Amino acid sequence: MNFYYSLIAQCAHTKSLTILRALHSHVIKSCASYLSFGGHKLIHGYIKCGSLDDARKLFDEMPNRHIVTWNSMISSHINHGRSREALDLFGNMLVEGALPDAYTFSAILKAFAEMGVLSHGQRAHGLAVVLGLEVLDGFVASAIVDMYSKFGRIRDAGLVFQRVLDKDVVLCTALIVGYSQHGFYSEALEVFEDMVDRGVKANEYTLASVLISCGNLGDLVNGQLIHSLLVKSGLESVVASQTSLLTMYSKCGMVEDSMKVFNHLAYASQVTWTSFIVGLVQNGREEVAVSVFREMMRCSMNPNPFTLSSILQACSSLAMLEVGEQVHAITLKTGVGGNKYVGAALINLYGKCGYIDKARSVFEVLMELDLVSINSMIYAYSQNGFGQEALQLFERIKKLGHEPNGMTFTSILLACKNAGLVEEGCQIFSSIRNNHNIELTKDHFAGMIDLLGRSKRVEEAAKLIEEVRNPDVVLWRTLLNACRIHGEVEMAEKIIKKIHELAPGDWGTHVLLTNLYASAGKWNQVVEMKSKIRDLKLKKSPAMSWVDVDREVHTFMAGDFSHPRAHEIFYTLHELVEKVKILGYNPDTRFVLQHLDDDEMKLSSLYYHSEKLAIAFALWKTGSRKTSIRIFKNLRVCGDCHSWIKFVSLLTGRDIIARDANRFHHFKGGICSCKDYW
């Protein structure tokens, strides 16, 4: 008999299923009673060889089934992703009166968690309590804690934890993980501190999770403490520890530190690469993120949906259409084009770059139209002035099985504003008030104030702001903008005072007020404001425009003569100015904020605004090609340029799409999609 045992063990070791089957039939023939005392050996062998079906067939024939054999059957099915059958086995076990033990529970609880059947799990938990295993066995206890936290029943997990007598590392870690995955970061730290106090030694799993909590709390001090603990425990080189370390640093805003961690890695996993990229994007280091992504591709490391959605986010922040399209191709190639995160990121990218059709085609092929993707699409429509389309999609939300949330309403108010749908916007705003599931935020008020301002209802807008608790600068500035457009000088002055209280030294406000005085013809005040601006030495970020022509980005600053094609640009620009003057363009020197005295100087500074340079360059470069031109500006497009671009689009028959800090302007045939309100 021992001879057979060693042969079976041999088969199990070498995973030779065919030989094991031969052995099986031989042993059954030669020894009729073999099953009752050697069957478990064969079952074990079959499991090792990966044939659960052989194991199950034999198991069902066995007369006396030992608890260990039950457990092996159950856990092997779970490990092969056949949890359904494992649950059947567990049921049979109870029916036959075999008493589950600690091994059974730790296996079966995991299956309940994976299958998402809470009530079964709770019943098994009850049974474990009755058998006294909950408080006495660390394996069972951690399986229960883990199961509850996977169900989001974090309170239940905590209660079980408290009852367990011997709280070992794994049990503590299970709870820490549960807390940290459900946003209870301080609680996770508390469990950790308590554990350390009790002299339980943390391992890499524990530290990884605690680091994540520190990161999410922005708790750099504890994060660094754990880093030193990691070094002391000699766990520094474990990939997962390094990944969480890197994540902790980037969540605390310490990009340099996360770079240091990354650069010292012996090996970076897919997750590590991704975490690093995510951190860079979140800290506004998009260009670095893109180069790290390229490096990742060069290392033949496959990106996953996390990587791709993150890098697409970077592309849309910088409106890097070219890179974004390459990443889009990668998403299609790797088959994650239907992923909702990737989809939403692509919609944002194309929306931001003014390609509404591309955004829509991504949206239409999404596997799952979740609320975030819908919101992204509505926002893309809004940004680009497609108000009706935004409203139609808004109407469809309920049919698609969702309830609009705060973000939906922010986008839809923006859509109404950008498309001039004032009545529709007012109706939607009052519907938010009546919907008690949605909390009205400052964003909603800002959107509404903007909208009212558009239709000269400045008084109403001012009333609205009174409803807001602690209105912030953004809100006041929105109202101020409405005043500026409609020449409400007195109200504007009051608002300016408010803004100065909230944010002293805000140059944008000075500029707005100066413009306002200028348009009301109050020249004395204009002069006063300008000297104030000069006295305060307020630095404004330089206006900059860029344009993508033939896959090359060209950047321009106002009055910038440094471009290699400066000569051609200025020639084209002057020609354009003269031609559009004939069409009716009238230079508007109110938009000159530099302190220039003579009129000629004023005019030329106006002509050399960065957006005009960018457009002149693009027109010259593309010559007779009738492609549309896309320019980007870091600030709001100025009124004079706006009018000029309208004429240029009429003159040249070219579509010009300009993205400024706030929104898109689609110029076509002398008309802009913003209908002159922005």
Place this chain on the structure above:
DNA sequence: ATAGGGTTAG
């Protein structure tokens, strides 16, 4: 003879 916990996105 069978068993437990970790890292990335709107």
